[in-house]
Amino acid sequence: MANNKETENLQQTDFSKWYLQAIQQGDLMDYGPARGTMIFKPDGFGLWESYKDAFNEVLKKEGIRNAYFPMLIPKHFFEKEADHVEGFAPELPWVTQAGEEVLEEPLALRPTSETLFGNAMSDWINSYRDLPMELNQWANVFRWEKRTLPFIRTSEFLWQEGHTAHATEEEARERTMKMLHYYTELVKEVFAMPVYEGQKTPSERFAGAVDTFSIEAMTKDTKAIQAGTSHYLGQNFAKAFDIKFLNEENQHTYVHTTSWGSSTRLIGAMIMMHGDEQGLVLPPRIAGTQVALIPVGNLKKNPQVLEKLQEIKAELTAKGFRVNLDDTNNSAGYKFNEAEVRGVPLRIEFGPRDMENNQVMIKMRDLDEKEAISLDEDLAEIIDARFDLMHQRLYDKAVAFRAENEHYDIDTMEQLTAHLEAAEANGERPGWILAGWDGTDESEAAIKEATGFTSRNIPFNPPMEKTVDLYSGKPAKYTVWYARAY
Amino acid sequence: MANNKETENLQQTDFSKWYLQAIQQGDLMDYGPARGTMIFKPDGFGLWESYKDAFNEVLKKEGIRNAYFPMLIPKHFFEKEADHVEGFAPELPWVTQAGEEVLEEPLALRPTSETLFGNAMSDWINSYRDLPMELNQWANVFRWEKRTLPFIRTSEFLWQEGHTAHATEEEARERTMKMLHYYTELVKEVFAMPVYEGQKTPSERFAGAVDTFSIEAMTKDTKAIQAGTSHYLGQNFAKAFDIKFLNEENQHTYVHTTSWGSSTRLIGAMIMMHGDEQGLVLPPRIAGTQVALIPVGNLKKNPQVLEKLQEIKAELTAKGFRVNLDDTNNSAGYKFNEAEVRGVPLRIEFGPRDMENNQVMIKMRDLDEKEAISLDEDLAEIIDARFDLMHQRLYDKAVAFRAENEHYDIDTMEQLTAHLEAAEANGERPGWILAGWDGTDESEAAIKEATGFTSRNIPFNPPMEKTVDLYSGKPAKYTVWYARAY
CATH class of the missing domain: 3.30.930.10 (Bira Bifunctional Protein; Domain 2)
Known part of the structure; x- marks a missing residue:
């Protein structure tokens, strides 16, 4: 937990x-x-x-x-x-x-x-x-x-x-x-x-x-x-x-x-x-469980809530979704959290009030707000559309995060060292460095030795072309991504 | 080859x-x-x-x-x-x-x-x-x-x-x-x-x-x-x-x-x-290549033969069949043999004369005769039906072969030894022996020692119940299959 x-x-x-x-x-x-x-x-x-x-x-x-x-x-x-x-x-x-x-x-x-x-x-x-x-x-x-x-x-x-x-x-x-x-x-x-x-x-x-x-x-x-x-x-x-x-x-x-x-x-x-602070965020196309169905409120008093969820489960499963209905005795809050940490892309909350209103509440794993969906609508179709949006959102977020953490303006070892020291002092991430490379093993080795950064690759489509080797100051033959690597 | x-x-x-x-x-x-x-x-x-x-x-x-x-x-x-x-x-x-x-x-x-x-x-x-x-x-x-x-x-x-x-x-x-x-x-x-x-x-x-x-x-x-x-x-x-x-x-x-x-x-x-003397015989549902398309006759003189086969290939592939069109320079006879040894369940032969007659010849791997199929018919449907028949035929043949090689009338070591000697002398297979077992390790060990036959299992539905242990002659507690095993 x-x-x-x-x-x-x-x-x-x-x-x-x-x-x-x-x-x-x-x-x-x-x-x-x-x-x-x-x-x-x-x-x-x-x-x-x-x-x-x-x-x-x-x-x-x-x-x-x-x-x-x-x-x-x-x-x-x-x-x-x-x-x-x-x-x-x-x-x-x-x-x-x-x-x-x-x-x-x-x-x-x-x-x-x-x-x-x-x-x-x-x-x-x-x-x-x-x-x-x-x-x-x-x-x-x-x-x-x-x-x-x-x-x-x-x-x-x-x-x-x-x-x-x-x-x-x-x-x-x-x-x-x-x-x-x-x-x-x-x-x-x-x-x-x-x-x-x-x-x-x-x-x-x-x-x-x-x-x-x-x-x-x-x-x-x-x-x-x-x-x-x-x-x-x-x-x-x-x-x-x-x-x-x-x-x-x-x-x-x-x-x-x-x-x-x-x-x-x-x-x-x-x-x-x-992933985010709450844990896993799984892209919808591959998540083991794509939809978590979670009953809200007192189930003994409202057995029809669980019945309706079973119906929804059968319907979504028949359409090919991987669905989990959490009918354990735990609290709804516990179940919400459980679905979050497992990275389930979408959860459906459903209780007596939703039943009255003929709706379910859906919550995407990567968004904060919930959305009410009328039960008259085609739920499977809506989920499909939400999944495509979420997939694209995850991709776009990752692109944006990457862009924020790419550095194109570091051209000397002094600048690199200063950048890393500042990042360290501010509790910030060092990011990736796009730098020129003269094509020698020496430059790479010296940069690695001093900073732990290694050349990742010579990108086919670099955000820009660099002209000077980061270490030697000689003319660059290639533009290289440097980063700490797993 | x-x-x-x-x-x-x-x-x-x-x-x-x-x-x-x-x-x-x-x-x-x-x-x-x-x-x-x-x-x-x-x-x-x-x-x-x-x-x-x-x-x-x-x-x-x-x-x-x-x-x-x-x-x-x-x-x-x-x-x-x-x-x-x-x-x-x-x-x-x-x-x-x-x-x-x-x-x-x-x-x-x-x-x-x-x-x-x-x-x-x-x-x-x-x-x-x-x-x-x-x-x-x-x-x-x-x-x-x-x-x-x-x-x-x-x-x-x-x-x-x-x-x-x-x-x-x-x-x-x-x-x-x-x-x-x-x-x-x-x-x-x-x-x-x-x-x-x-x-x-x-x-x-x-x-x-x-x-x-x-x-x-x-x-x-x-x-x-x-x-x-x-x-x-x-x-x-x-x-x-x-x-x-x-x-x-x-x-x-x-x-x-x-x-x-x-x-x-x-x-x-x-x-x-x-498998048979020619080699592999693969059940149609799992064969890597299910249909071998083989042109017959001089392809240079009759380019439309190959064209028609390409058309058939596209049609069958679209319907989910795994099809190989053998358009190499080898002779048709060579290709027939190649398809046979690979166990391809069905081959389609097609030449200029077939073209004239608006038909293909089909040959199932496990049958000797060929069959002419009019090109006006639904080839995919016919192949599907032939595959089901072939699957059943292979199963039935295996059941029949097994029945021929099961022995229920061997109740003593003398009979077993005589049976094995006769089989050996006649170049026949020893088969499986259905026999009584008194439940002791000794009986099994003695039979194995003398004949190489081991107990395979105590079948849930034996063809008959045996009452006397093959080795000890004591009352049998179980009916067992004995055979030489891989």
Whole structure:
């Protein structure tokens, strides 16, 4: 149970405490017994299932099919791609024993499956007629990280990973960008989240990629969350796993591969973007419970109130809404609060007086006022319309919040330091910094060292172009988003 | 490519070779790099997705929600339920290291998740108002077995596992039986498979269960496959994990739990039941490709043949059929064979002469004759009807095959030995034996030792009741199915 008094301003004063409280009171998760693992409770898992359905539609449209590859990767597979093993080795959990038997070769729990798909594709691809080969899988993956946070960074998480092989660089790059754009579209349509699309700098690139692209979202503590990535892998994995095809000129040629992934951290990003002091605010399209029906007043004296609500529940359920009728013995106030902390997008209040007036009261989770709706109206139609409005409102609010916390006028380290000190002193969020970059690792490293800000991506459509490197003062080659990141 | 000559009689002479050939030529799978693992290729994985959709409908109807629990189980969890650890310990893969760090406590890859659900439910359940608590998860699980066979028994496999907690034994037993019946219904509706429902004998019981129930299917080599199990766990896990609730009389009481699972071995069972000498025969409702469109004759001379097929494809696809138009340069004969080995339920042949006659030829995978269908008819409607007939035919054929291979007249070890020797000498399948059982482990063990036959289950509706124990000659307490099993 949330005590609203206690949580007041918590989102501002202790965001991480606010977050952990929001997801537990919202009944989305619990902790697993092994370090850094979590249980996706039904309401939390349902959010993932909604995303999965939407993404599977994209795959269908694109003619990309789902497969399932084994989870265990022999050690020598990693060693085939030098950057890849270097990037992932510190985080790999190893199976070394089975029953009483010590394994001859340790097996890693997959952190990602480029090596497995690469190995299989080298068998499956023979000629240009086999290309493009485009596959996806939904899987659990493992990265043993020091600091974990539910949904955002867990030892085990769920994701989809797409792996494709193409005859030409051009085609592979086209697939890479197309999937990035789908991520942008889907997080907007499913989670009501605005993101910046852009290219990662080399220091933030996927281990083994030629180019990595990302979508980056801003949370309410103005940190950045990488919410999806798409990689052009060039011929790196093709060479490591010998994926060759006979082209139309009868020459053996290496394929060009891509990979792209999005994970359950999307759920964390969405909560950190839309949540408010009362806790979860779930976008209506994906909320586990979309409508909370709550009787008001003495039910024993007015049994017809509950009957009418049961009728409304049946009607809305038949129209495809996910409805919960709270007929427990708790007070109406308790129930209102319960629906709030669970982020239910819309609640319907109904009591004896409403019955007399032939109306229900509706309250949207993200608005303060209530609205009376006559029972002569088409309730389902009204709810549908309110949901579309709410979805758009959440998106617009997030865009507005982001705009308020973007800084375009910081061009030197002195300005950056002064900005951060002022923010700290005033209890304000540091925001994101749009800055010029000269293209050197040194600038990024120095900024990170001094401020904890890392380059998020080189946005395709930056709000403006910057001309001078924030650190070196040299002419900028790129305009980059810098932020503290999850 | 299948060479039909070579495979002739292979199903009879070398069933296991036939099976491996069928699933590879049918493009359902490939082998993974770690021992006993497999890749579910899109056509193979699609079969699982179809089952998943059907099972999720059942869960929805029953109000059972999906969750996702972590994969890694700390060693001490297993030790809480003595039978459970004894049953699973020999098969558990262990994570002992992550990056460079040696873990303080080894973590098992889940073979099943009673311990994890039990541990969480002990936190989540407080009062009778929290009951029943009914959850399901779709997950990958691990059992490091010595002998593996794709789909049937792999080191990693996919399954659903349901876990429920109830206030009373009666309710828990009701849930146990209800899920068993759903399995029976689903494998009939989805996979066109007949099974025997029944109770497992104690020696074949799930490790930690009070009672285990199973559905058992007969393959074409007359072995048995356990195709789904449902367990009444009594208070064993409730006591091991301290899952108590405050009942309506304000007393702390242990819950009664159940678990029930079905896995990707269903796919193997289905293939072994319906496949024929040519390879896969897929039930129409779940086949990845339901209709193969194959042009006949010289396409360059008759481009309108391909055009018409494209039109038919668009029409059938719009009606929801999964259609493949084979417009490669291969011969029609090659394409026919390709569709056969992939188990495509229906193929449509169409050439210049058919064009003149305003008809297509259709050929069902499980029938020899072809049928001419006028293009004036509603093709989609006809295909729908043919699919229903084919589904029923596959089911009926399997029932008939099973009946032919059931033996009710074997009542002594001498008769059993004679039966097996005769079968061996004649190159016939040994079938299943319906026999009396006195209820002792000794009888089962002796029969297994002498013949390799194990008790499959005590069927709820045996074809007849047996009165004498097959081994001891003592009065039978139960009638049991004995068979060699996968």
